[in-house]
Amino acid sequence: MVSLRTLSPTRGPRLHNVSMPTVDALDARLLQLLAAEPDVGVLGASRRLGVARGTVQSRLDRLVARGVIASFAPRLDAAALGYPVTAFCTLEIRQGGRGHGPVVEHLLAIPEVLEAHTITGTGDLLIRVVARDNADLQRVIDLVVDERHVVRAATAISLSELIGLRHLPLVDAARQQQ
DSSP, rough: EEEEEEEEEETEEEEEOOOOOOOOOHHHHHHHHHHHTTTTTHHHHHHHHTTTTHHHHHHHHHHHTTSSOOOOOOOOOOTTOOOOOOEEEEEEOOSSTTTTHHHHHHHHTTTEEEEEOOOOSOOEEEEEESSHHHHHHHHHHHHHHHHHEEEEEEEEEEEESSSSSOOOOHHHHHHHTT
C-alpha cells in the first residue's frame, strides 16, 4: 500500500491510500523467463523456476488479471515484414468539436500507423509509422494528414533504434521497491 498526499483546495493536504501492484521475486523471475523464452510454457517454467506448475499458473493468472502481462502475442519486426523505415509524426489537431475521435478513427484505418499517443507540449498526437522506403513514407504521411481535423504534421525519421521497447528494468525496480 502506498500513501499519496494531495492538496485539496478547501481542506489542505489529504492522505490517500492507493493499492499499487507489487512484483515479488518469483513474479520477477517468471517475467524474466517469459521475456527470454516466450514459448517456455507453464510446465517448462515450473521446472526452470523450481516451483509447482499450479504456482506458475496462479502467478500468470494474477499477473494477467492485474494487467502486468498485457498480451502473450508475439512481438513482430516491421522491418522483417518489409517496412524498414520508422518515423515519428507529431500531429496538431483542430481544437473543438469531437476531440481526437475522428483523427484516431482515421489513423486506425492506416495499417502503417503502429501507435498513437496524446501528448503535451508541441502538438497533440505523437504517432509511430512505418514504411517500405522514403517514397512510401511520403505516401503514409499524405494518408495521415488527409483528415480535416489534422492541421499540421511534423515528421522525424528514425535512423536507428538504440534502445528497443523494454519492460524488464521496470520489473526489477518494482521488485526492489517492496
